[in-house]
Amino acid sequence: MKTPEEIKEQIITTERFKELTGIDPIQDDLERANCKSAGIFNHICCGWCSKHNKPAWWCLCSVNKYNKKIKENNESANKPQNERP
Numbered sequence: 001m002k003t004p005e006e007i008k009e010q011i012i013t014t015e016r017f018k019e020l021t022g023i024d025p026i027q028d029d030l031e032r033a034n035c036k037s038a039g040i041f042n043h044i045c046c047g048w049c050s051k052h053n054k055p056a057w058w059c060l061c062s063v064n065k066y067n068k069k070i071k072e073n074n075e076s077a078n079k080p081q082n083e084r085p
């Protein structure tokens with residue numbers, strides 16, 4: 001089980017957002033940072049990049065990860081068509 005401190009750590013608050021990005025969160029920034037659907041379709045740029053400690057929509061990690069997955073899917077889907085008898 002996680003301690004309240006650990007859970008709190010994962011939630012991006014206004015203070016934490018400002019501390020890590022240097023700016024105040026605007027509009028739905030906090031909602032997006034804490035989005036539970038982060039990383040899936042329509043939420044590709046939601047969430048928080050733990051690697052760079054900034055909003056996922058500020059860095060391309062999540063986008064790159066998503067594009068790579070799409071590319072892999074396309075490649076495996078295209079393969080049979082390229083193989084002509």
Ligand SMILES: [Zn+2]
Nearest residue numbers: 049052059061
């Ligand atoms: Zn990143």
